[in-house]
Amino acid sequence: MADTERVSSEFVDSQVAIFYASQTGNAESISHSLYSTAVQRGFSATWHVLDDHGKAAFNDVRTAVFVVSTTGDGDPPDNSARFWRVLRKATRDKATAYAHLRFAILGLGDSNYSNFCNTAQRLERQLVEAGATAFYGTGLADDGTGLEDVVEPWIEGLWPALARVAQCSSIKLAEAEDISKGGDTVISAKGIAGQGSSISAVDMVVASVSSLSLTHNPSVPQPIHVDFTPLASLKAITGAARLAPAVCAIVQVETGSSAELAAPDDADYPPWHAALAGGMAEDAFLVPFLATVVSCTQLTTTAALKRTVLMELDVSGRDAEHARENWQAGDAFNVYAPNDARAVAAVLARLGVGVADAHRPVLLAARDAGGALPAHLQCFAGTAASVYSMLRWAADLGAAPRKQELRALADYCGEAVDRDRLLFLSSRQGAAAFDALRRLVPSIVDILHAFPSCRPPVERLLDLLPPLVPRAYSLCCAPHGDSARWRFAFNVVEYRVDPATADPAPADPAAIVRSGLCTPWLEALACASPPRRILVARRRSTVFRLPPQPDARPVIMVGPGTGVAPFVGFLEQRAHELRASGAVPPPTWLFFGCRSQASDFLFRTQLEQWRDSGVLGRLTLSFSRDAGSDTKYVQHAMALHEDELAELLLTKDALLFVCGDAKGMGRDVNDALAGILCRYTHARPELTAALLAAPEPAAPSRALSKPEALQLLARWTADHRYLRDLWA
Ligand SMILES: Cc1cc2nc3c(=O)[nH]c(=O)nc-3n(C[C@H](O)[C@H](O)[C@H](O)COP(=O)(O)O)c2cc1C
Known part of the structure; x- marks a missing residue:
């Protein structure tokens, strides 16, 4: 009997439930691959989105593995909202509600955000409070530096830990370890060589939509410059990413029984569009609907480095009634954008799928009986759609590749050189080459072009590629006046990357052009006639809102670039309140x-x-490229006015809102604030005692230290006094 079979039979009673909470698909795909491997290893595994666990099912689970990401400003993903309510209630009702549960948590986050991996840390804390026990240390993976650095070793260590929970003897543990190694691709050097294989126009700088231009065609493959020379001298390739087994199979349906027939490229959403977003619509107001694009205005001049566009949507339709209810300035909504039709056609042509086959209605089924389709493909189990539409609407063709995808693609190469290079990229030895590749942000079109003999079946590509997730935008309007009009501003994402160094190369016409998925598409819709409709849905209500009036607290807003959008909504609301009541509004800055x-x-x-x-x-304004500007960035302007700011925050309980880029601005503003608080309490040490989390025996007369100031900011975040809407 093979080792694998022997170990499987020993492990057959070991039940493990794998849960995920994911906003943009990373945790979903990592947890699915974990689930597949667990099944291969003989565990009796199940896989669930956290919200779908159901109270009873959760009570039955003894061993659970959670893969959870963090979104917003340290918030849990939308598809776990119900779970948190259940957990809170269970803990309140009974302190030992989960005493039966042993768990392991893998958190995904980005250290550019100040609440790094908050969901994972909060989950661990709350499960322990509910009496559960961790059987394996929590892993915190950082998207800012590369998830794989933590995810891979964490998963390697998970199997022996799971085996121990399943009370296996040390011999079985060793065997389990062997399988873990066997799961890696280890190829000898010989193997490498031998194997074949208007705003009602709030502002209008340039109003001509026809001046908007698109320069990037995502169906044209961009070159990938990666150094493969180390491959020639390698004796073996080890540690290649674990191979996720194929999960999808295409099932033909009778012509005529389909809900969808061939969709022309420029059609509105396919008839099954509601299913596309079905899993996310737990609350009625979140249900997606079609909104009509009514106007589009470029807010920047042609001299600007980035184009910023203001778009107005008509949300007056009957199917939008639920979304119009109680929305407020500061709210955000999702836009469901498709992949560029040209990129879809390029992928299908490259895979040898003819037009007729691409548009034939089919269903998807799990390849293994009892297996599960990834959540974002589940709607195609019961709703016939064309492969073309599935690629266009459900899989992200532009996402930078993950090691696991490259490893899987290696199995579909006709030429050894392509296969070995893909294996190398997903291996330990190829880590530097993989990093270089990721920095080039290649799309699947580029990858298939760079490895010309690679030809996976289209259903394999569907289950390998990450889900195409909706893009979120803040509203820059208030419901007063015309509450059936939504306005939002966005930068058209298009940039150039130096093909050799993968560094930004804005001025180099020879550089690789990359573009975002949603914003160029939205921009192109501006010119469409008749007006186009787009699928949108409100996002879960946030706390990023002005307090109801009357409320005397001053409001400080920090919003560079398109980060100003929600504050335009806030001010519109304040202007309305002023008109309506004549009351003097609390100070705003x-x-x-x-x-x-x-x-x-x-x-x-x-x-x-x-x-x-x-x-x-x-x-207060800052212009980073203007010679005469007092300050370069918003954080410098805040420092320039630090005494007034600190006084508002410390003595007037001001509310502080920050919106914009998490990477640079969000972190720098947080740091600047901590510095401001330290310096202000240095001048007024009598304030410090009241600001400390833990009171000191003798009231201190000293300044806040930097860690204490950061802790204070974290407390203000928890108390919804310091509110941030940051994006990566
Ligand atoms: C809008 C947005 C907000 C985010 N906020 C945080 C955050 O507050 N803390 C954190 O650690 N990571 C944050 N992240 C990073 C994500 O957690 C990280 O990219 C993760 O890999 C996403 O996993 P998912 O695709 O399963 O949601 C944020 C990412 C985005 C796009």
Whole structure:
């Protein structure tokens, strides 16, 4: 009997439930691969989205593995909202509610955010409080530096830990370890060589939509420059990413029985569009609907480095009634955007799928009896759709490849050179080459072009590629006036990368062009006639809102670039309140920044009008590329006014809102704030005692230390006094 079979039979009673909570698909795909491997290893594994566990099922689970990401400002993903309520209630009802549970947690996050892996840390804390026991240390993987660095060793260590929980003897443990190694691809050097194989126009700088231009065609493959020379001298390739087994099979359906027939490239959403977003619509107001694009205005001049566009949507339809209810300034919504039709056609052509086959209605089924389709493909189990539509709407063709995909693609190469290079990229020895590849952000079109003999079946590609997730945008309007119009502003994501170094190369015309998925598509819709409809859904209600009036607390807003969007909504709301009641609004202060006053000062006219009319108390500006600007970035402007800011925060209980890029701005503003608090309490040490988390025996007369200031900011976040809407 083979080792694998022997170990399987020993492990057959070991039940493990694998749960995930995922916003953009990483945790979903990692947990699915974990599930597949667990099954291969003989565990009796199940796989669930955290919200689908059901109270009873969770009570039956003895061993659970959680893969959870963090989104927003340290928030759990939408598809775990119900779970947290259940967990809270269970803990409240009975302190030892989960005493029967042994768990392991893998957290995904990004250290550019200040609440790094908050979901995983919170889950661990709450499960322990509910009496559960960790059988294996929590792993915290960082998307900022590369998830794989933590995910792979964590998973390697998970199997022996699981075996121990299943009370296997040390011999079986060793065998389990062997399988773990055997799961890696280990190829001898010989093997390598031998194997074949209007705004009602709030502001209008340039109003001509016809001036909007698209330069990037994602169906044209971009070159991938990766150094494969180390491969020639390798004796073996080890540690290749674990191979996720194929999960999908295509099932032909009778012509005529399909809900969907061939969808032309420029059609609105396919008839099954509701199913596309079905899993996310737990609450009625989150149900997606079609909104019509009514206007599109470019907010930046042609001299600006980035184009910023303001789009207005008509949400007056009957199917949007639920979404119009109680929305507020500061809310955000999702846009469901498809892959570029040209990229889909390029992939299908490259895989040898003809037009007729691509548009024939089919169903998807799990390849193994009892197996599960990935969540984002489950709607195709019961709803016939074409392979073309599935690729266009459900799988992300533009996402940078993960090691696991490259490893799987290696199995579909006709030429040894392609196979070995893909194996190398997914191996330990190829880590540097993989990093270089990731920094080039190649799409699947580029990958298939770079490895010309690689030809996976289309259903394999569907289950390998990450899900195509909706993109979130903040509204920059308030419901007063016309509450059936939603406005939002976005930068058209298009950038150049140096093909040799993978560094940004904005001015180099020879550089590789990359573009975002949603914003170029939205921009192109501006020119469509008749007006196009887009699938949108409100996002779960946030706390990123102005407090209901009357509330005397001052409001400080920090929003450079398109980060100003929700604050335009806030100020619209304040202007309305002022008109309606005549009451003097509490003080408001906006810190805005951009590159240049002349080219990308978004919403300038409107902001200045609000300042002049008293709706906006103060407007402090920073222009990073203008010679005469006092300050370069918003955090510098905040430091320049630090005493006034600190006084508002420490003595007037001001609310502080920050919106924009998490990577640079979010972190720098947080740091600047901590510095401001330290310096202010240095001048006024009598304030410190009241700001400390743990009171000291003798009231201290000293400044806050930096860690204490950071802790205070974290407490303000928890208390919803310091609110951030940050994106990566
Ligand atoms: C809008 C947005 C907000 C995020 N907020 C946080 C955060 O507050 N803390 C953190 O550690 N990671 C944060 N992340 C990083 C994600 O957790 C990380 O990219 C993870 O791999 C996503 O996994 P998922 O695709 O399963 O959701 C954020 C990512 C995005 C796109």
